[in-house]
Amino acid sequence: MHPQMSQFLPLPTPALADEGRSGVRHIAIIGSGPAGYYTAEAAQKRWGEDVRIDVFDRLPVPYGLIRSGVAPDHQSIKGVAKRFEGVALSANVRFVGHVAVGSDVTIAELQGLYDAVVLATGAPQDRPLGIPGEALGNVYGSAAFVGWYNGHPNFTALAPNLAGTTAVVIGNGNVALDVARILAKTRDEFNGSDIVGPALDLLDASRIARIVILGRRGPHQIAMTPKELGELAHLNRAAPHVAPEDLPDEAADTALDPGQRKSVVHLRAFAASPAPESAAKPIAIEFDFFAAPRALLGETAVTGVEVERTVLVDGQPVGTGDKHVIPASLVIACIGYQTSPIPGVPFDDRNGRFANEDGRIAEGLYCVGWSRRGPSGTIGTNRPDGFGIIEKVAADQPAAAGKPGGGGFDALAAARGLAVVTFSDWQKIDAAEIARARDGAPREKFVDVAEMIAATGKD
Ligand SMILES: Cc1cc2nc3c(=O)[nH]c(=O)nc-3n(C[C@H](O)[C@H](O)[C@H](O)COP(=O)(O)OP(=O)(O)OC[C@H]3O[C@@H](n4cnc5c(N)ncnc54)[C@H](O)[C@@H]3O)c2cc1C
Structure with missing residues (x-):
């Protein structure tokens, strides 16, 4: 039994009269x-x-990667949370926070209580690199590293060592750009961001002077968007560089789609700028294309990355046997994510997500977002996904089955002593984070669950 159980339960009754009303779907x-x-x-x-x-x-806090993934210096993107707040505050929607499905409550239990259970659990685990040396110290996946500077409670204790001079960022997507930019920024450049205080202090004392972004393929194959690339050209103390010989003939750019072409325009500008040795800014952000990491080197902590040059064969990177070592004191792999399995839910190991057919997993059980399709697309990509899955629920279940819904869950939670966090509890956490923000910052996040719970006033 949870010690604070009596203070947490029951969840507020929804404003709409509903329990037992026929036709109400849960x-x-x-x-x-x-x-x-x-x-x-x-x-x-x-x-x-x-x-x-x-x-x-x-978690006791909502919004998933809006809070813990989207870069802290991209506040306008985080603004989409306002739209979700509107949904969350509706009378027929409740936030049931601090309940881990799969351990606090099982899928089978939820299926007994609700007409439909839709898994939207994202893809919170780093995909492994699968090369020797991955377990060395100061090697992180981006879920962990990004989670650390964004205050995800699972990664509060990360404490990366930034005393060395070279960071290697593996991957050619926007997450790699986020990580490189965050490593390169000065304290002042974080004004207006909600990067958490401990990460800001550590980054402020960083000695990183060279950030190498490794990609197995070339400039035409990047999954980086123009806006994020363009930002690198405007950093106070860091300048981006591309080796001119890595760029294909300019005429080939016409075959690219317009967005990709704009990205490559940025890379061409980076190639035309002074080489790292003669650049005016002290931190170099170097794009190393056609470079596949083969091993991470070191005894206890990483000291280098062994890289093999590649060529593209039918669009796939193939090693040439030409290897070199990049000395590195920090490695961050930004190569994608996978969903965490939940007991009782069929899992597609190959693709790292729930086994599903267009979002359908089993009768009454569905998945959506990154847990359905894997870690791709923007926040907005999840909108048609959500609307599509509800159409499937409607087609599969023309009428409500008269299940107990939230009332049934409340009884289960009470019996189990779950310390459920409601949306109004979250609003208290939110207000407390805003109240303790450093100057110019929108909030100072709580970085552990106990602090969050304390801010609800319930502990
Ligand atoms: C580093 C990074 C930066 C990004 N930046 C941008 C950007 O700038 N712009 C943009 O458009 N997109 C961006 N994205 C993509 C965007 O964040 C995703 O498209 C989106 O968050 C995926 O939504 P989701 O709901 O599927 O998963 P998530 O946002 O991950 O939400 C999943 C939620 O499920 C919860 N959960 C997980 N397991 C359980 C469980 N067992 N029980 C209960 N709850 C559980 C988690 O706590 C989480 O709140 C970024 C992604 C990353 C990783």
Whole structure:
């Protein structure tokens, strides 16, 4: 029994009279990130007052990667949380925070309580690099590293060592750019961001002077968008560089789609700028294309990355046998994510997500967002996904089955002593974070669960 159980329960009764009302459909959405809230919005639009929606999250705070993934210096993107807040505050939607589905409550239990259970749990685990040396010290995946500077409670204790001079960032997507930019910024450049204080202090004392972004393929194959690339050209103390010989003939750019072409224009500008040795800014951000990491070297902590040059054969990078070592004191792999399995839910090991057919997993069980399709696309990509899954629920279940819904969950949570965090609890956490913000910052996040719970006033 949880010691604070009596102070947490029951969840507030929804303002709409509902329990036992025939025709009311009960939906559990697991995960309060974009996919979860877009799905809730779609269910509201589809069934209006005839639906009750519980949005579960294992954390006491909502919004998934909006809070813990999107870069802290990209506040305008985080603004989408306001839209989700509108959904969360509706009378027929509840936030059921601090409940880990799969351990605090099982999928089978939720299926017994709700007409439909929609998994929107994202892809929170780093995909392994699969090369020797991955377990060395100061080697991180981006879920961990980004989670650390964004205050995800799982990564509060990360404490990366930034006393060395070279960081190697593996991957050619926007997450690699986020990581490189965060490593390169000065304290002042974080003004207005919500980077957490401990990360800001550590980054402020960093001695990193060279950031190498490794890509197995070439400039035409990057998954980086123009805006994020363009930002690198405007950093106070860091300048981006591309080796001119890595760029294909300019005429070949016309075959690219317009977005990709704009990205390559940035790379061409970086190639035309002074070489790292003669650049005016003290930190070099070097793009190393056609470079596949083969091993991480070192005894206890990483000291270097062994890299093999590649050529593209049918679009695939193939090693040439030409190897070299990049000395490195920090390695961050930004090569993608996988979903965490949940007991009782079929899993697609190959693709690292729930086994599903267009979002359908089993009768009454669905998935959406990154846990359905893997870690790709923007926040907005999850909107059609959420609306699409609700259409499938409607097609599969023309009428509500008269299940107990949220009332049934509340009874289970009470019996189990779960310390459920409601949306109004989250609003207290939110207000406390805003109140303790350093000058110019929108908030100072709590970085551990106990602090978050304390801010609800319930402990
Ligand atoms: C580093 C990074 C930066 C990004 N930057 C941008 C950007 O600038 N712009 C943009 O458009 N997109 C960006 N994205 C992509 C965007 O964040 C994703 O498209 C989106 O968050 C995926 O939504 P989701 O709901 O599927 O997963 P998530 O956002 O990961 O949400 C999943 C939620 O499920 C919860 N959960 C997980 N397991 C359980 C469980 N067992 N029980 C209960 N709850 C659980 C988690 O706590 C989390 O809240 C970025 C992604 C990353 C990784």
